[in-house]
Amino acid sequence: MLVVEDELLQKLQSNLFNKGGCQRGGDTGTGMADLSTTWECELLEQFSCLTAATDEELRLNTSDITSGSSDNTIGLLHLSDEVLLVILRNLDPVSLLRLGSTCSLLFRVCSCNSLWTTHFQDSFGVSLSYTHARCPVTAKTAFRLVFMWRSLFRNIHCNRAFQEKLFVEIPLAPHKYWIQWLVLEESVPLPSVRLPCSDVEKLWGITTDLFQDKLQEKAEDCDALKFEWRELYHLALNHHGSASLVFQHVLNQHQNNEHVELESMYHQYVQCRFQWLFTYWLFRQPTPYNKQLRSIFLQWKKHSKRKVATWGETLCDVRYLASLHPITKDYWRGRLARGNENLGIQTVGNYFSMCKSLVAWILGRDWGRLKRRKVYEDTLEGVYLLLRREMQETLIEHERFWQVAKVQMTRVCTLEETAANYVNWKMIETLPYYKLYLVSGNSVYLDHVQGFLRRKRIIRDWIYLEENLWARQLLPESLYTLLEFDTKISQESLHGDSLPAQLGRLMWLYLNSGQELYLEAVKGMVLQCAQACLNHLSTLQACEVRVA
Structure with missing residues (x-):
């Protein structure tokens, strides 16, 4: 269950606030505020795998807790909205979203503007004002939209599809959707743009008196003025008075827009961002x-x-x-x-x-x-x-x-x-002690490596004794090579019922433990295999003699 939660948390962090558009109880926003509901529904479906309870059971459990019929304990849902808001201020956006996906009561409290204006301020460096109904959308919706836009814009250098969208459609796009978002940015990696005065006034909210100098320099037959993006941003900042009001102006422009393009581009970015950034870093x-x-x-x-x-x-x-x-x-x-x-x-x-x-x-x-x-x-x-x-x-x-x-x-x-030499070095690289020494530097593991090499040499010296000459000559090649000092025994070769696997297991136990019992077992198996080969040859020779 913890693994599932970790995986979902990672998915949420990369897929934060991804969808919008369906109506749900508990959110009282209208117009563009309705966009803040489908993504909660989608995430609620994702979180359903964290519990075996059905929606009906969840409602029953909520009512039980609220009514206090099961016991006299006070739970989270017994607290007032004011107390809950104080507690929820300590949550990050992902945790706040997760908590709001548990039940309708917490969904309503977790959608409160005061919580999301704080996250908006922390994430984007500007504050949203809800006095005198200045901001046209809920803070939750504003956070979602700006979060998607900023994620795309900050990674424009590696997002080929987004680059083509901006370079091709600006300023030719009839609805000028992306220019409306570019109003938020001071530094835009695009060449200067020619726009009619009416478009500049509509998109940036700048009155013509702020660029009278450009109007005087304008050619009579030209209906558009040339602007640098940074220049437009500072003109907007000067006109509106603060970055917060610039953000509210942009959100007001978007209140009647459908954000299918933004959501589609963001979804594509979430799916491919690691591949895009790695490719850009490797080749550009x-x-x-x-x-x-x-x-x-x-x-x-x-x-x-x-x-x-x-x-x-x-x-x-x-x-x-x-x-x-x-x-x-x-x-x-x-x-x-x-x-x-x-x-x-x-x-x-x-x-x-x-x-x-x-x-x-x-x-x-x-x-x-x-x-x-x-x-x-x-x-x-x-x-x-x-x-x-x-x-x-x-x-x-x-x-x-x-x-x-x-x-x-x-x-x-x-x-x-x-x-001592490269052959031995390659032989010990698969030992667990080898990696343990690399990570810890503990000399105990170095002693284990030295003991492994010493015991491997003991096996090799034993098989090369003169009294074992007959065994060396009779052993199959697959068994004889295991006894050589420079032979690496891989863990994959230890499985199975074949003779090399059986001998390899005995040697592995001796080499890593140093127990003489396993060494005697190795010697006994080698001599037994050699004797079996000798008996087989003797039988074949006897048959040949009888046939002759």
Whole structure:
């Protein structure tokens, strides 16, 4: 149940306030305020999986609690609206929405303007005034609409569909829907625009006396004036008197609009934001850095040259590239920085900045190619193991990555010295003690690694005794190679009833525990298998003699 709640919470955070439009009891707004109801209905359906109770049972439970027929305890629903509002001020927008989805009483209280004006102020830096009926919509609806718009606008650099919508339709769109939202923004990444004075006055609410200088410079045959977006914003701010009144002006313009386009664009963004941002970060860097990033991204990484050949092109398999690194794979799935796409991509960028420093440091050492590659790979694995949980919660800076990488690289080099050579080093990399030492640095795990290698050498020395020459000659290849010192025993090979699997299990128990009982069992099984092979050969020779 907790897993389901966590998954739904993540979904809510990314899909916050996604739909609008159907009427529901408890919300008294009219006109555009009706848009604030369908999204609650949709989220209420999502939350229905958190409990086995039906809607009818929920109403019965609510009435029981309210009436107090079951016991004399005082519950949340017994509190007055004033007390509930004081409590609910401590909730974030997602929690407030979740609580309001539980019953009609809490839905009414959680929709109160005083709660949502506070969240509006905290999220967008402006306050909504409901004195003298200045704001044309409820605070809840205003929050929802501006939240969707701001989410799209802040990520316009990676949203190709939204860029095309703005560049193509401005200023040609008959209803000028998107220009009405652009009135809120001071910095707009679009070229200057030519608009008739009547449109400027209608959209920005600016009277003509504020741009008399432009009217004097206007050519007689030209009906439109050229404006910079920043200039228009400051003119609107000067005319209305505050950013809050500019917001209220824009919301007033939208009170009769249907927001199908905005909702559709936001829904598309929610579904694809991680893929879009990752693609933009990977392929849209400045030319010098772009080349370095590709080199670092593929440095000492096993990859398909065929798939990498289309790097940055339309047909490039971006999902495959993301799968090459555990951090980019986590970001692709929305698992970094609590699902915040912007903080997550900053973490990804800081990680590869650390990789660049790490590669430069390793290449400066007098090491062989194999050692350089393995130090790099194991260091990055240790960094991920150590910071995985932290990355899921918050942004990780470059300095934090680099500090952990230096510690991990020291531990990797210690493991390499313990292994004594590259063959042994590759053999111990799958041991649980290997990763435990990387994460903790505890010398106890290093002792376990040394004991593993020592016991592996004992098995190899035993089979190479002169008295076991006959056994070496008779054993099947699959069993003989397991006894070699440089043979890696994978956990996948330990399952099944075959002779290699049975011998592998006995060796694995001895190598990891050091119990002599398991060593004797290994020796007994090897000699038994060799004797069985000898008996089989003797039988075949006897048959051949009788036939002859």
